[in-house]
Amino acid sequence: MEKPKVLITGASKGLGLAMAELLAADYSLILHASKIENLAPATAGNYVLCADLSDKNELNNFCKRLKNEHGDLLYAVINNAGIALDKSIIFQPEAEIDKMLALNLKAPIMISKVAMKIFGLKKRGVIINLSSSVGETGNAFQAVYAATKAGLVAFSKSLAKEAAMLHDEHQIRVLCVSPGFIETNMTDAIPENYRQKYLEMIPAKRYGQAHEIAETVRFLLSDKALYINGANIPVNGGMV
Numbered sequence: 152m153e154k155p156k157v158l159i160t161g162a163s164k165g166l167g168l169a170m171a172e173l174l175a176a177d178y179s180l181i182l183h184a185s186k187i188e189n190l191a192p193a194t195a196g197n198y199v200l201c202a203d204l205s206d207k208n209e210l211n212n213f214c215k216r217l218k219n220e221h222g223d224l225l226y227a228v229i230n231n232a233g234i235a236l237d238k239s240i241i242f243q244p245e246a247e248i249d250k251m252l253a254l255n256l257k258a259p260i261m262i263s264k265v266a267m268k269i270f271g272l273k274k275r276g277v278i279i280n281l282s283s284s285v286g287e288t289g290n291a292f293q294a295v296y297a298a299t300k301a302g303l304v305a306f307s308k309s310l311a312k313e314a315a316m317l318h319d320e321h322q323i324r325v326l327c328v329s330p331g332f333i334e335t336n337m338t339d340a341i342p343e344n345y346r347q348k349y350l351e352m353i354p355a356k357r358y359g360q361a362h363e364i365a366e367t368v369r370f371l372l373s374d375k376a377l378y379i380n381g382a383n384i385p386v387n388g389g390m391v
């Protein structure tokens with residue numbers, strides 16, 4: 152019998168790749184990146200569904216294919232793909248604002264809409280949205296990025312409540328994971344003087360590693376976490 156399916160968006164590198172490597176043993180994975188060639192290291196033995204999720208047409212087509220090709224066994228979606236285009240809001244072009252809103256917020260909303268329909272039929276399923284500690288704290292030069300991440304928290308909490316209103320007995324859970332500063336391509340782009348400032352704010356006195364986010368996701372997907380719902384789980388070395 153095929154294992155339950157888990158979609159991981161942005162599985163080509165960073166946190167998504169670490170999740171793919173860790174979850175492959177327990178689930179049948181649907182891996183996503185913007186282009187198939189970016190996924191090369193992680194595709195073996197997994198399904199692949201690629202799209203530029205900041206593009207309205209590609210996003211709609213992706214959602215249709217997710218439902219039609221994987222709706223039968225879909226157990227979870229991990230909305231992980233995201234971008235941070237750090238800049239003062241004064242100088243941020245509208246096109247960059249639109250891109251962050253589309254990829255970081257609208258895409259998880261549309262993918263969750265499909266997932267909630269599928270999960271509603273089985274009364275079981277998990278959505279994990281990758282938020283960020285800056286969604287709670289705010290961060291200079293990340294105003295739009297932080298807004299998208301805060302939006303995901305409110306969205307996830309609302310869906311968790313909605314599932315309870317729609318279904319008497321169910322195991323549908325909607326969660327956020329909020330990483331602090333984790334070493335990936337995304338944080339490699341941060342200048343060294345800022346990296347040092349962040350380090351001073353982390354009680355653990357080190358940056359986080361991608362596998363530490365992947366381990367959290369693995370636990371949240373499991374039945375050991377059945378009583379955790381509508382929560383935003385911080386994984387940030389104590390940074391507040």
Ligand SMILES: NC(=O)c1ccc[n+]([C@@H]2O[C@H](COP(=O)([O-])OP(=O)(O)OC[C@H]3O[C@@H](n4cnc5c(N)ncnc54)[C@H](OP(=O)(O)O)[C@@H]3O)[C@@H](O)[C@H]2O)c1
Nearest residue numbers: 161163165166184185203204232233283332333335336337
């Ligand atoms: N790293 C951190 O410290 C940190 C902290 C807080 C929150 N997060 C969040 O965690 C998530 C993963 O971060 P990361 O550090 O692993 O980032 P990353 O290494 O930059 O990887 C980003 C992923 O998103 C995909 N992606 C980018 N643009 C896309 C588009 N237009 N359409 C579809 N996919 C696209 C990339 O695919 P391609 O290879 O095809 O471009 C890649 O797989 C993000 O949502 C991020 O905001 C990260």
